[in-house]
Amino acid sequence: MDGLKSYLDIVKECDNFPYKTDNPSLYNSYLKNYYAFKVARIPRPFTFPDGWVVDHERQELILAPALDDNLTESEKAREKARRRTSLMDSTLKTMSTTSTHPEFTSLARKWRDETFPIYTTTTKPKTLLLEIERSASALFGILTSGVQLTAYTTDPATNELKIWVARRSRRKQTYAGMLDSAAAGGLETRMVPLEGIVREAVEEASLDEGVVRRGLKCVGALSYYHVMSPSPSSSSPNKARDAKLEEVGFLQPETEYIYELHLDSDTRPKPGDSEVEEFYLWSVEELKAALLRGEFKLNSAIVVIDFFVRHGVITAENERDYVEIVCRLHRRL
Amino acid sequence: MDGLKSYLDIVKECDNFPYKTDNPSLYNSYLKNYYAFKVARIPRPFTFPDGWVVDHERQELILAPALDDNLTESEKAREKARRRTSLMDSTLKTMSTTSTHPEFTSLARKWRDETFPIYTTTTKPKTLLLEIERSASALFGILTSGVQLTAYTTDPATNELKIWVARRSRRKQTYAGMLDSAAAGGLETRMVPLEGIVREAVEEASLDEGVVRRGLKCVGALSYYHVMSPSPSSSSPNKARDAKLEEVGFLQPETEYIYELHLDSDTRPKPGDSEVEEFYLWSVEELKAALLRGEFKLNSAIVVIDFFVRHGVITAENERDYVEIVCRLHRRL
Numbered sequence: 001m002d003g004l005k006s007y008l009d010i011v012k013e014c015d016n017f018p019y020k021t022d023n024p025s026l027y028n029s030y031l032k033n034y035y036a037f038k039v040a041r042i043p044r045p046f047t048f049p050d051g052w053v054v055d056h057e058r059q060e061l062i063l064a065p066a067l068d069d070n071l072t073e074s075e076k077a078r079e080k081a082r083r084r085t086s087l088m089d090s091t092l093k094t095m096s097t098t099s100t101h102p103e104f105t106s107l108a109r110k111w112r113d114e115t116f117p118i119y120t121t122t123t124k125p126k127t128l129l130l131e132i133e134r135s136a137s138a139l140f141g142i143l144t145s146g147v148q149l150t151a152y153t154t155d156p157a158t159n160e161l162k163i164w165v166a167r168r169s170r171r172k173q174t175y176a177g178m179l180d181s182a183a184a185g186g187l188e189t190r191m192v193p194l195e196g197i198v199r200e201a202v203e204e205a206s207l208d209e210g211v212v213r214r215g216l217k218c219v220g221a222l223s224y225y226h227v228m229s230p231s232p233s234s235s236s237p238n239k240a241r242d243a244k245l246e247e248v249g250f251l252q253p254e255t256e257y258i259y260e261l262h263l264d265s266d267t268r269p270k271p272g273d274s275e276v277e278e279f280y281l282w283s284v285e286e287l288k289a290a291l292l293r294g295e296f297k298l299n300s301a302i303v304v305i306d307f308f309v310r311h312g313v314i315t316a317e318n319e320r321d322y323v324e325i326v327c328r329l330h331r332r333l
Numbered sequence: 334m335d336g337l338k339s340y341l342d343i344v345k346e347c348d349n350f351p352y353k354t355d356n357p358s359l360y361n362s363y364l365k366n367y368y369a370f371k372v373a374r375i376p377r378p379f380t381f382p383d384g385w386v387v388d389h390e391r392q393e394l395i396l397a398p399a400l401d402d403n404l405t406e407s408e409k410a411r412e413k414a415r416r417r418t419s420l421m422d423s424t425l426k427t428m429s430t431t432s433t434h435p436e437f438t439s440l441a442r443k444w445r446d447e448t449f450p451i452y453t454t455t456t457k458p459k460t461l462l463l464e465i466e467r468s469a470s471a472l473f474g475i476l477t478s479g480v481q482l483t484a485y486t487t488d489p490a491t492n493e494l495k496i497w498v499a500r501r502s503r504r505k506q507t508y509a510g511m512l513d514s515a516a517a518g519g520l521e522t523r524m525v526p527l528e529g530i531v532r533e534a535v536e537e538a539s540l541d542e543g544v545v546r547r548g549l550k551c552v553g554a555l556s557y558y559h560v561m562s563p564s565p566s567s568s569s570p571n572k573a574r575d576a577k578l579e580e581v582g583f584l585q586p587e588t589e590y591i592y593e594l595h596l597d598s599d600t601r602p603k604p605g606d607s608e609v610e611e612f613y614l615w616s617v618e619e620l621k622a623a624l625l626r627g628e629f630k631l632n633s634a635i636v637v638i639d640f641f642v643r644h645g646v647i648t649a650e651n652e653r654d655y656v657e658i659v660c661r662l663h664r665r666l
Contacts, residue, residue: 019665020353125653193649218648221659255656257649310643315551316526316590320458323588326554330663332352 004292007305007314008321008328014298015224015328017251030227033249035059037140051087061140063087063130077127084130085115092136103139103250110135110173116144117189131189138228141251143333144186147197148303149216151182151205151261151269153281161311163287164269166204167278168297175297179290182261182269182279183207184300193257194218201261204276205269217260222306222329226252226298253333256299258306284313302329337625340638340647341654341661347631348557348661350584363560366582368392370473384420394473396420396463410460417463418448425469436472436583443468443506449477450522464522471561474584476666477519480530481636482549484515484538484594484602486614494644496620497602499538500611501630508630512623515594515602515612516540517633526590527551534594537609538602550593552643555635555662559585586666589632591639617646635662 005013020027038060053062065083096107115131137144151164166180183200187193194216201212228250263269269279282290290296291304306329308314316322338346353360371393386395398416429440448464454476470477484497499513516533520526527549534545561583596602602612615623623629624637639662641647649655 021665217645218650219645220642221649221656223656223660310552312550312552316554317551323554323556324665327556327663327665330660331665332354332657332660 005294006292006321007308007319008325010291010294010296010298010301010305011224011325011328014226014302015331016229017225017227017253032059034141034251035061037142038062050091051083052091081128081130085132088130088132092133107133107136114186115189116142116186118142128189134186134188138250138252141253143253143255145193146186146254146256146299147184147193147200147259148181148256148300149183149197149201149205149259149261150303150307151201151207151263153263153265153267156265161284162281163284163307164205164263165280165282165287165290166269166276167280169274169277172275177277179296180276180300181303184303187257193259197257197259203273204271205279206272207261207263207267207269211263211267212261215261215263217262218257219260219310220258220306221255222258222299222302223253223255223333224299224302224328224331225333226254228252254299255333256303258303260307284308288313305329338627339625339654340641340652341658343624343627343629343631343634343638344557344658344661347559347635348664349562350558350560350586365392367474367584368394370475371395383424384416385424414461414463418465421463421465425466440466440469447519448522449475449519451475461522467519467521471583471585474586476586476588478526479519479587479589479632480517480526480533480592481514481589481633482516482530482534482538482592482594483636483640484534484540484596486596486598486600489598494617495614496617496640497538497596498613498615498620498623499602499609500613502607502610505608510610512629513609513633514636517636520590526592530590530592536606537604538612539605540594540596540600540602544596544600545594548594548596550595551590552593553591553639554588555591555632555639556586556588556664556666557632557635557661558664558666559587559631561585587632588666589636591636593640617641621646638662 018027018030035054036059051063051065053064054060055062063084065080065087071079092104092107095101095104096111099105112134114134116134116137117131118129119126120129132140132142153162153164154160155162164182166182168175168178168180170177183197183204185196185200185204187196191199197216198209198212201207201216202209228248268281271277271279280286287304288308291301294301296304305314305325309326309329314322314325319325351360351363368387369392384396384398386397387393388395396417398413398420404412425437425440428434428437429444432438445467447467449467449470450464451462452459453462465473465475486495486497487493488495497515499515501508501511501513503510516530516537518529518533518537520529524532530549531542531545534540534549535542561581601614604610604612613619620637621641624634627634629637638647638658642659642662647655647658652658
């Protein structure tokens with residue numbers, strides 16, 4: 001073994017919740033560790049005083065705040081979301097100070113004061129059920145969304161493709177010092193993907209907003225089901241930081257909206273906030289080598305793989321797991 | 334209703350085998366109509382004289398020809414594949430003349446004398462189990478592979494993207510007169526995707542082989558699980574020809590390897606064999622209109638949708654079902 005990963009290894013590290021069709025008993029052994037998180041349609045008679053219901057038999061955790069009945073139907077939906085958000089917020093704050101469980105005590109330190117939205121999955125259009133503090137979303141296995149930008153250029157002398165790669169700040173809480181996309185971020189409540197990626201590109205990479213808006217291309221979405229594990233790549237010296245011990249087993253189903261930006265050869269991204277330490281302009285070969293050494297943040301690694309697929313670097317001819325890779329980059333959640 | 338489909342409608346017409354997670358009882362009602370097709374590892378004691386075993390209880394159909402024991406291990410694998418291929422071939426030929434079932438009697442007319450390969454799904458590398466006559470593969474629900482080429486150009490005056498679209502011959506057995514990719518075809522036994530698409534581009538679109546090989550880019554793979562239905566788009570005047578009555582219910586899980594070719598504005602594909610009647614050079618808007626009117630062959634329609642996703646025509650902003658569409662274009666089979 002040369003310590004290098006295969007592309008499929010990388011995809012599997014990211015999309016690592018088992019598939020039922022591959023191994024039903026493994027899948028079920030995972031499932032039995034989790035409770036479904038639900039919100040009740042109406043306040044239920046057996047609601048606990050604080051609005052939470054735990055049903056151990058059905059493995060369900062239900063959020064059902066009491067509701068004022070003197071409301072119109074349209075007020076009700078918004079009021080329900082507000083109540084749930086407020087109940088979730090106060091519960092998390094209380095737990096972070098009173099609980100002795102490390103997943104709660106660590107919340108105070110990780111608290112970001114940004115919320116992720118939780119939507120209905122079965123209605124069209126989807127409606128907002130509640131908002132949850134960003135750092136707590138993994139506690140509930142909430143489906144989160146993010147945006148990722150691959151910025152690249154064409155070498156004027158050689159016509160060669162060159163890709164901008166970010167080195168994450170060594171002071172970041174997560175994946176410190178690892179490699180990353182030119183810009184990326186989570187989609188907070190009420191943020192649409194396009195505005196999210198424009199903001200990240202301007203803030204993290206100091207790119208001109210006009211340049212970004214004119215050149216930006218939406219080129220797909222990746223989705224995967226990640227379970228946090230203590231050390232996803234212990235074989236590698238450049239060990240990926242995945243979960244702290246208190247987070248092991250947390251579920252992170254995630255959708256990433258993928259954008260591309262072809263830059264002029266004289267436009268250079270520069271670190272704009274404390275997120276990025278440095279930008280590199282790499283050839284496909286340099287990028288591939290760093291990727292297979294495991295130096296990328298997990299969900300940015302699969303963005304590189306998707307870029308390689310779309311640009312004909314990874315092909316049906318040179319990659320034996322081609323179809324499996326392409327399908328697992330797009331898991332239906 | 335204006336009679337136009339949505340992009341998701343089109344994807345769902347193609348990927349139309351139900352998902353277990355969406356509706357377990359519908360999924361199971363589909364499953365009970367099918368028998369698993371298996372090949373036995375070793376000749377089994379209860380093998381019928383003709384090498385076929387039908388196990389009604391387990392819903393299994395097993396192909397297990399007797400094997401000469403005086404063979405080395407490496408000879409055995411190849412010999413087994415040869416025996417199974419030969420048994421399958423003679424069974425199909427016999428059935429096509431002696432059976433009164435329309436799915437068999439129609440075989441003689443549809444016989445193409447090209448075979449599709451059937452591989453192991455669990456071993457790495459995959460090995461060939463047997464070959465099956467192309468026109469009979471849907472009888473067994475065999476996973477087939479194909480190649481599709483989108484040829485496009487950039488208008489030198491306006492810099493606008495223009496896409497080459499083929500009109501299928503009105504004399505073709507399947508999807509006669511409908512719109513199609515610039516070149517496409519099924520992957521026969523021992524044909525790799527790249528060679529398959531080069532051959533189709535040269536034969537069907539009369540493109541120069543050198544031009545094709547230099548410009549061709551492998552940009553992904555689509556996969557879907559199709560069940561043949563009598564009229565997938567009865568609401569449309571340009572009704573897609575899907576299954577003949579004798580084929581209703583046939584399973585067609587399929588993987589399509591996707592290629593792109595950017596052509597100079599003075600290179601024009603021309604019908605090269607009897608497959609294509611005419612080529613059109615269309616703007617994105619013209620292509621989109623024809624697509625949503627349901628004028629494309631089903632699995633070429635999703636190639637257009639995938640092209641639109643990769644080229645930023647369909648985006649996270651303008652398409653509410655964006656993530657669902659992208660995931661269902663890449664069903665894990």
